[in-house]
Amino acid sequence: xxxxxxxxCVSWADLAxxxxxQDPAGFASWLESFKREAAxxxxxxxxxxxxxxxxxxxxxxxxxxxxxxxxQQSFEQFSxxxxxxxxxxxxxNMLKRYGSMLGRIExxxxxxxxxxxxxxxxxxxxxxxxxKFPTLRSLASLAYDCRRSELFQAELLDAxxxxxxxxxxxxxxxxxxxxxxxxxxxxxxxxxxxxxDFDNNGKRDLVRSVPDALASxxxxxxxxxxxxxxxxxxxxxxxxxxxxxxxxEVYSKTVGYFATRLEKxx
Numbered sequence: 001x002x003x004x005x006x007x008x009c010v011s012w013a014d015l016a017x018x019x020x021x022q023d024p025a026g027f028a029s030w031l032e033s034f035k036r037e038a039a040x041x042x043x044x045x046x047x048x049x050x051x052x053x054x055x056x057x058x059x060x061x062x063x064x065x066x067x068x069x070x071x072q073q074s075f076e077q078f079s080x081x082x083x084x085x086x087x088x089x090x091x092x093n094m095l096k097r098y099g100s101m102l103g104r105i106e107x108x109x110x111x112x113x114x115x116x117x118x119x120x121x122x123x124x125x126x127x128x129x130x131x132k133f134p135t136l137r138s139l140a141s142l143a144y145d146c147r148r149s150e151l152f153q154a155e156l157l158d159a160x161x162x163x164x165x166x167x168x169x170x171x172x173x174x175x176x177x178x179x180x181x182x183x184x185x186x187x188x189x190x191x192x193x194x195x196x197d198f199d200n201n202g203k204r205d206l207v208r209s210v211p212d213a214l215a216s217x218x219x220x221x222x223x224x225x226x227x228x229x230x231x232x233x234x235x236x237x238x239x240x241x242x243x244x245x246x247x248x249e250v251y252s253k254t255v256g257y258f259a260t261r262l263e264k265x266x
Contacts (some may be wrong), residue, residue: 010237030144034153045161045176051136051163061133061141064177065148079254082122083261089230091121091258092265101211105198109218110228114216118258119245130183131176135159139179139188142242155179158188167195167204182206183213186220194220220245232256 035048073081094117095102102113117126124130139159143152159179162168168181175181181191186206195204198215206213218226224244225237232238234253240254 006099018059019088024057024059027140027144031055031140034140034143034156038157038160041157043157043164046166047160051160052140053139055134055140057144058137058141061138061177062145062147065142065145069181075253078250079257080168082254083258086263087121087125088258088265090126090263091117093265094120094126095262097264098210098214102214105215105218106228109215109222109226111218111221111226112259112263114262115221115232115255116189118255119184119217120214122251122255122258123180124183127183127213130174131180131185133177133187135173135175135179136170138177142178152179155188158192161192162188167191168207172207183210184217186216189229190220191216194223232259 031052035052036202038048038052039045065182093230095113098117099113102116105116106112120126136156136159139152139156140216142154143149145152159173163170163173163179173181178187180187183206186195191204191206195206195216196212196219198203198211199209201209203209204212204216221241221244224241226241227237230236230238232242239252239256242255243249245255246252
């Protein structure tokens with residue numbers, strides 16, 4: 001879940017003030033204001049129309065955002081559930097299946113395959129569960145809500161930029177309920193900053209391309225200071241980098257635990 005807090009560098013004060021989290025009836029008016037703001041940020045009318053026409057408010061998304069509780073679990077509870085025997089076996093198989101590619105990724109970015117595969121497994125069960133929520137509707141609903149409107153307005157703008165540069169169409173942009181996209185669940189802002197075309201087909205495709213998704217994950221970690229051939233236990237510089245991937249200490253400890261277990265698998 002490559003979600004970095006503090007991404008919104010654009011002032012969205014007027015839009016944020018216009019948001020009314022109690023009244024869904026105001027969403028259409030807010031969306032029209034957002035479209036005008038997107039145009040001032042350089043997004044083409046073609047992209048705005050294709051991405052936002054027909055987008056409606058989804059109260060279920062807002063409700064989900066306000067009821068998050070998974071990381072209230074202890075590390076033992078969370079890791080015990082997430083790092084199952086079956087997932088360890090699948091992860092070991094993925095390390096072997098993509099060994100050559102993961103070796104090239106480590107050579108370029110310094111991040112070992114075990115860490116990348118651990119993130120991949122925890123985020124989407126190695127691409128099996130990418131999520132089916134329409135990303136633009138989710139982001140627009142969260143942007144309209146008052147709780148974190150400025151943050152999600154910036155994410156929605158970056159989602160439009162992904163469409164604008166041709167990496168994905170609006171219909172292809174589906175993922176987790178909070179707007180995460182692809183095999184390792186990048187927020188749009190992280191997609192814009194760190195997605196790379198590792199398979200050299202001309203697109204940064206984190207949904208269908210395993211090479212792009214895994215190399216982009218390594219690029220994210222390297223960009224935040226991952227140190228090659230160093231440990232990732234809590235208290236280490238590399239653990240601090242994992243916390244940039246996900247702010248939850250329980251989650252980051254589980255990534256490290258999963259990666260360590262993978263390295264011991266036969």
